[in-house]
Amino acid sequence: MNRQPIATALGGLRQTVLGPDAPPTRRLLARWPRLDRYAAPVGLLAALGLFWITFAVESDWGLPAPIAVLFAAMTVAPLLALPRRPLLAWRLTVLALLVCTFNAPTDSPGPWTPPLALGSIVVVAVVLARVDRPVLAWVVAITAVPVLTLVHPENRAAVLALLGALAIVGDLVRRNRLSRRELAAQTERNEREQERRAVLEERTRIARELHDVVAHHMSLIAVQAETAPYRLTAVPATTAEEFAAIAASARGALTDMRRLLGVLRSEATGPQTAPQPDLADLPDMVAAAGRAGMPVSLDVTSEMDEPVPAPVGLAAYRIVQEGLANAARHAPGAAVRVAVHPGRSSLVVRVENEPTAGPAVGVTTEAGTGHGLTGMRERATSLGGTFSAAPLPGGGYRVVAELPYDGEGPGR
Template sequence: MKNLTATDLRHHALRLLRAFWHHLTTPSPGHTPMLGESPRRWARRLPYVVAVIMLASLIPTGIATLVGSFGLVLPVAGALTVAQTMPLLLAISRPLAAWWISAGTLVATAAITARYDQNGGTWPWTAPMILSYVFLLVALALRESRATLLSVWAATVLLTALTTTLGLPRAGDGTTMLLIALSGAALLLGWAVRDRAVARRLLTEQEQISEFERERRTLLEERARIARELHDVVAHHMSVIAVQAASAPYRIAEVPPAAAEEFTAIAGTARESLAEMRRLLGVLRSEESGGETAPQPGVGQLAQLVETVGRAGVPAELTVADGLVEAVPQAVGLSAYRIVQEALANVVRHAPGARTWVSLSSDGPALLVTVVNAAPPERTESLEASVEGTGQGLVGMRERVRLVNGRLDTGPLPDGGFKVAAVLPLDPPDRPDTPRETTA
């Protein structure tokens, strides 16, 4: 181990003194008044109310103690007491500056009272001064860094030791050790309270971030599933176009050469579009979903869905207007199926056993989809806690509605049930693969 020279020791000592002075003179940045960021008005005013109450009790008792115990004249006793207690107000927004004023007043008080006869009081500091200093240190510990708190306590120990041992005509009593012990306890208490508050704030922020991420992930997953299903729907129509265009010259007699070339070009464009669409949307298909080749469900499959829910213990009735199955486009029918599917799944999870009614009807150019469930039977245990889910089913419904520029209305009913009503235009947008963005 390298031996330290006198120059090295001086260098390290100066560096420690500079760090010590820096922490005593540089407050933490971005100070706002204590509880100043609270949304409640009474909480923002609470520190000032507490400080005023303490001043109202400490100033009279402090003056009376200095006058009665040391015989100080009233102006001097009042000046020392006010200088010691008024920093409590300043500590709400500038605790380090308040500490400097309070510490300087402690030294001045000890120097002045040491030259007066003591009439049964404590020296060098009275009880009101010690209480004022301790409360100020608590406010300081709630606002400043750990290094600053250690520096303040070290400075307190140094000031009390120098005050009671150097250059004064009187030896201190037990108040010196009492001040050191109470100051350390106050700083430690404030430090612990502040760390706990910071930990709770960080935990709350993390919970909010996690909730936001869950909602965002649910939205992205639903959009990805919609995109995959749209790919299948659009691919079906593009395939029909390609087949019809390619076979037209053979099915139609005496097709002019120019028209045959046009049909060939249309078929080629359709095939290229299919290939490009599969390349662009291929990333949305995972290895597990890459083999999904079954036809997409629609209004015609709602009867099977309702029957499946009935086997799960939810008595459901389905009503579909005559001729509606054939009139609903495939994209709209898929959105209606998914909305009913999610609504029935919510009934199974949150209101098991509740009677449910599903109805589909047309209102001019729109498809009306309504799912209404009654209140669950009494003493029926909800599956909400036992069934694992994202809790974001309404997000998927809204995405389905946005897909076809429709409207969605959901909410509880007065009898304890729940209603989901969607209005889906039967003439969807020209580009259904680009949902219209809306803001809530």
């Protein structure tokens, strides 16, 4: 025996009688903010007017004033609870339909006052449009109880037909609302998928361009630097060391390029777990620059008891790397000084070069695009730090970055 329908029916009954309310929907006048601001005061005035009309009708029907006030309150209360608590409003309505009946005159068309009858229709219509089918069935069944017991037999069929029509229309309205909501959600998912595909296509295009252009030239540089000592005759030892340093730098750049291409071609958006350089790798980078012919010195001091945070160390490494590249490009042959001073709350990185007498033999200088300084500034500001780059008074250039450990710089 399939117990699923029974369990569904009992669950619907439990929610109808004691369960949580239906989820709230958007305000009726949310599309019109100018009208929505007047909804609350206008609704309150309408409730007061309905209360007064009900009180007047009940008084005309011969009820004492205290009971007339109670019946008027029971008529208005469901309408006040309807916007946010529809099931509660319906429960109050059923209670009012069962209680506010014994004083109706014999010539009245129904057992309830016109405000209570019209208000009950509004409450039932709204509730049936906002609950699922198991709850809807129980709402219709329970609402039919006072209709079958209190309405005159001549009017009973019409009232039941109206209740059935409200149930059908309410179910259609609810299904239409759910369909539009699902359609909107599906449209949003499709847009996000299109955006993701566009990003992946752009990343793939960038990876392809990097592989076809940059990686190709770097491979040629590495091969030419490695084979130059064997192709040339009487190569001095210092020159051979410079060729080896150039080849090592090219191979390192190719390794970083392969890692970057893997990231660009991957659909994963999680954190990268590949090892990243930090302050401990600065001496090797400076030594490689020295072997390539750059007169560079490194000054690292420490006042910390604990290691520098990994994001700060990576940013410092990249800033020094870009600073050395800029010095080699724009001031070939000039002495370069790198200073890294970890303090108690921030890391100060300084790269400065002396003025150059002119381009070295075989070296050509090209105007840069400015992306190097922009990248260094973005690395510093992303950690809440500061960055400055300016020419020195006597010639040369200096870049200074201050990187706080906690990501909260002075400007935050």
